[in-house]
Amino acid sequence: MNTAMHAAASGPQVFGYVLVLVAGVACVAGLIWAFRLGHEVRRHESPPPRPEEQPTLPASGPVHETSEVREPHEVPRAADESERLTPHQLGNAGTRRAGDQRRPRWSPGSSGSFGGGGGGRT
Numbered sequence: 001m002n003t004a005m006h007a008a009a010s011g012p013q014v015f016g017y018v019l020v021l022v023a024g025v026a027c028v029a030g031l032i033w034a035f036r037l038g039h040e041v042r043r044h045e046s047p048p049p050r051p052e053e054q055p056t057l058p059a060s061g062p063v064h065e066t067s068e069v070r071e072p073h074e075v076p077r078a079a080d081e082s083e084r085l086t087p088h089q090l091g092n093a094g095t096r097r098a099g100d101q102r103r104p105r106w107s108p109g110s111s112g113s114f115g116g117g118g119g120g121r122t
Contacts, residue, residue, distance in 0.1 A: 069098040069101050069102070072093060072094070073095065076089070
């Protein structure tokens with residue numbers, strides 16, 4: 001018999017090996033439980049739609065993106081100059097279709113961006 005083998009397999013080392021083994025078995029059991037739970041949940045859900053239940057194109061053809069220039073509504077003013085409007089009195093910040101649909105362009109002579117170099121307006 002090999003006494004070194006028996007000495008190595010005794011005491012606190014065995015406890016560590018058993019602890020690692022128990023932790024591994026617990027992890028595997030948890031994964032199996034999670035898989036079975038997911039399978040049960042999936043079984044109770046409605047099935048995916050069949051090809052004939054899929055959405056179809058409208059008769060007029062595909063819908064395309066539209067682009068328009070919007071402008072904000074006028075901000076309401078307080079009746080009295082000493083009075084302030086609170087946010088709930090202002091309401092939602094709505095917009096409306098602008099009368100001029102030309103896209104805004106940069107002013108000539110401006111740099112185009114903050115810190116973009118150039119002289120800017122002079």
